[in-house]
Amino acid sequence: MTTDSTRPSHDDPGLQPERTDLAWNRTMLSMMASAGVFLRWLPQHGWFAGCLIATATITTVAIGLGRKRRLQRAIEGIHQGIVQPPAATVTALAASVITLSLLGICAILFNSLAV
Template sequence: MSLVVAAATFLRWLPHHGWFVGSLVAAATLTAITINFTRKRRLHRSIQGINQEAITPVIASTTALAGSVVILSLLGIYTILFLPLNP
């Protein structure tokens, strides 16, 4: 949900910065959709982990989520500092 909100605020830049910001919106939305569709699997994994008293943390998805937030922030800074505003 937070990613969708972030994508929605990026939409405000769309008329000024064009396709580049469009790709940011698409990336944030795709990440949000992926998280939503894998929610059931993660819930199942957590329940199984509690039942068996052992759970292995999923490094890949955690890193991917943090990485996507970091990349979105960096691209936001790049947009503000280096992309010219089209009126």
């Protein structure tokens, strides 16, 4: 079995960095699924649904672009004995999810008021 020399290694038997990376992958998948749900709203809500789709897509791309850096930082943290959580990333993701939730609720409420 050959090992990938470009992939950083660590001595964590629990594979914590890999599990965390998989969790971020699931988060990306959830955001893509949300964008798919918002696609169904396009005929009814128009540009408003487009904003929801754009927000979910931008969040997905941002998570994807930072994956390698987060994994590398986690592995370096294991070697150094202390792992710093990605507070800015988690805060930005929370803000994105809250924004999507509030905009989704507004779309539902304003649609029910218009009927």
